Amino acid sequence: VCPDTATINIIINNCVLPPPIANFSASQTNICSGDCINFTDLSTSSATGGISNWTWSFVGATTNFSSAQNPTNICYSTTGNFAVTLTITDANGIDDTTIVNYIVVSSCVPPTGGYTVTDSILCEGECIDFTDVSSGATSWQWTFNGATPNTSTSQNPTNICFNTAGTYTIEQIVSNASGSDTLTSTIVVNSNPVVNAGVDVTIDLGISTTLTATGTNGTYTWSPPDWLSCAICPTTVSTPDQTITYRVTVVDSNGCTATDDVTVIVDFDNVIFVPNIFSPNGDGNNDILFVRGKGIASFQFVVYDRWGEKVFETRDLSTGWDGNFRGKEMNKTVFVYYVKGTFKDGSKFNQKGDITLIR
Numbered sequence: 001v002c003p004d005t006a007t008i009n010i011i012i013n014n015c016v017l018p019p020p021i022a023n024f025s026a027s028q029t030n031i032c033s034g035d036c037i038n039f040t041d042l043s044t045s046s047a048t049g050g051i052s053n054w055t056w057s058f059v060g061a062t063t064n065f066s067s068a069q070n071p072t073n074i075c076y077s078t079t080g081n082f083a084v085t086l087t088i089t090d091a092n093g094i095d096d097t098t099i100v101n102y103i104v105v106s107s108c109v110p111p112t113g114g115y116t117v118t119d120s121i122l123c124e125g126e127c128i129d130f131t132d133v134s135s136g137a138t139s140w141q142w143t144f145n146g147a148t149p150n151t152s153t154s155q156n157p158t159n160i161c162f163n164t165a166g167t168y169t170i171e172q173i174v175s176n177a178s179g180s181d182t183l184t185s186t187i188v189v190n191s192n193p194v195v196n197a198g199v200d201v202t203i204d205l206g207i208s209t210t211l212t213a214t215g216t217n218g219t220y221t222w223s224p225p226d227w228l229s230c231a232i233c234p235t236t237v238s239t240p241d242q243t244i245t246y247r248v249t250v251v252d253s254n255g256c257t258a259t260d261d262v263t264v265i266v267d268f269d270n271v272i273f274v275p276n277i278f279s280p281n282g283d284g285n286n287d288i289l290f291v292r293g294k295g296i297a298s299f300q301f302v303v304y305d306r307w308g309e310k311v312f313e314t315r316d317l318s319t320g321w322d323g324n325f326r327g328k329e330m331n332k333t334v335f336v337y338y339v340k341g342t343f344k345d346g347s348k349f350n351q352k353g354d355i356t357l358i359r
Contacts (some may be wrong), residue, residue, distance in 0.1 A: 020045035020090040022098040032108030032178075036075035039084070049091030057085040060105065076105045110179030111136035113172050120185070123256035124192045127161040130170075134181070137174035145169050146189070165191040190254040193218055197248045197262035204267050205295055205344070208239040211246065211262060218252040238264050242344050268295035270343040277356045280323030288320035289355065291339060299341025303355065306333065323357055332358050 023042040031037060045051045056066040060082035062075045076082065083101040114133040122128065132140060132155045142152040146168035147160045162168065172183045193216030203209050211228075212235045213220055225231035227240040238246070245263040271294040278289040289312075291301045296317065303312040303321060311330065312321040323330050335357060340350040 017046045017092065019094050020047065020051060020088050020096045022086050022088045022096040024084075024086050024098070024100070026084070026100075026103065029102050030104045030106070031076060033079050033105055034075070034077055035105075036073045037103075038072040039070060039074065039086075041069045041086070041088075043086070043088045043096070045088070045090040047090040047092045047094070051088050052091050053089040055087040055089075057083075059083045059085075060103070076103065079105050079107050081105075106177070107136075108178045109136055111138075111174040111176050111181050113137075113174045113181040113183035115172050115183065117170075117185075117187075120187055121254070122162055122187065122189045123254065124165055124189060125161070125163055126189075127159050128187075129156070129158040130160065130172075131156050132172075132174075134172070134174045134183075136176055137181075138176040139174070141173040141175070143169075143171040145171075146187075162187065162189045165189050190256050192256045193250050193252040193258045195220075195248060195250040195258045195260045197246065197260040200263040200265060202265040202267055204269065205241070206239075208237050209264055211236050211238055211248075211264070213248040213250070213260070215250055215258065215260075216252050218250045221249050221251075223247050223249070240264055240266055242266050266344075268343060268345045270295045270345065270347060270349075272296065272299070272339065272341070272349050272351065274301070274337055274339060274351075274353060274355070276354060277358065278321075278323070279358045280329070281359045288322055290320035291317060293317070295343045295345065297342045297344045299339060299349075301339045302337065304336045304338075305330075306335070311335065323359075329359075330357055332356075 021044050025040050025042055027038040041054060043051055054067055054069050056071055058064055058074050060076055060078055060080060062077060081101065082103045082105065083099055084103060085097065085099045087095060087097040089095050112135045116131045116133060118128045140153060140155050142157055144150050144160050146164060146166055147162050166189055168187045170185050170187055174181050195213055195215035197213050198211060201209050220232065220234045222228055222231045222236060226244060227238050229237040243266045245261055247259055247261050249257055249259045251257050273292040275289060278286050280287045299315060301314050302310055305311050311325040335355045336352065337355050338352045342348055
């Protein structure tokens with residue numbers, strides 16, 4: 001027997017399977033605070049026996065981790081953008097990880113309306129401002145019935161004016177992505193009072209005139225109070241030294257006001273008079289030399305003797321010369337006077353003349 005031998009070469013190839021691929025989907029990716037969602041595993045593996053382990057991480061969720069293939073009822077109570085991480089391991093012990101940063105949690109709370117106003121009881125022509133105190137709003141719509149302007153989209157509208165008496169509704173609508181809220185209130189606009197101060201009047205200097213204001217019941221005040229017998233009466237007496245315009249203001253029970261003006265014109269009869277003779281002899285008749293006049297605001301009166309020496313001077317209409325100089329009676333003679341000054345209407349005067357002293 002002759003033996004025989006045969007040889008066969010066997011080649012063993014190093015076959016490497018594709019790695020697993022982690023993937024998943026979520027039932028929702030934009031939710032409200034307090035909502036819960038489910039996750040579905042979409043991972044793939046070529047390994048015999050497929051995927052053996054799932055490790056989930058839920059940042060921001062009330063359940064932070066899970067080893068289930070398809071986690072359910074994963075809840076979020078805090079607003080924000082949160083990442084979800086899935087790591088898988090196949091039957092051959094090979095891992096893969098995927099991170100998805102796409103769970104958006106919003107508050108989803110509709111806003112609550114609210115505002116304050118500078119005043120809710122007005123007079124015709126008054127303007128007010130509104131201050132928003134709502135919560136959660138991102139936009140504002142205002143309606144001001146009876147006002148100018150009558151709408152606004154500002155958060156805090158100002159200078160809203162009401163020119164006609166009445167009761168008007170104010171509406172605020174606040175909105176955000178989750179809804180809106182409406183709030184209303186009323187504004188009361190009262191009519192303004194009326195007042196009439198009467199017609200302008202012309203009087204002579206030193207004469208009085210009665211001023212009477214008529215109109216709505218209320219409190220009356222005259223301004224300025226100069227030369228008036230009563231500045232807080234509907235009827236008052238004026239004795240002015242010069243032309244003046246008075247303004248009367250009435251305030252009614254609602255606090256609304258009205259005004260009217262009246263002018264008292266003073267007719268100045270500008271007169272300056274110096275007698276040319278006087279007799280300081282003590283008989284009670286023409287004993288004192290006075291400057292006389294009307295409408296004089298200020299003046300200077302000076303008397304000189306024939307040598308030019310000043311024997312008397314005054315700036316007071318109530319002060320006159322008694323004919324004495326340095327305690328002695330002046331002899332009968334002729335003196336020279338100068339008088340200058342200003343009338344109450346602003347005009348000037350300046351004159352001179354002779355005065356004869358007799359006894």
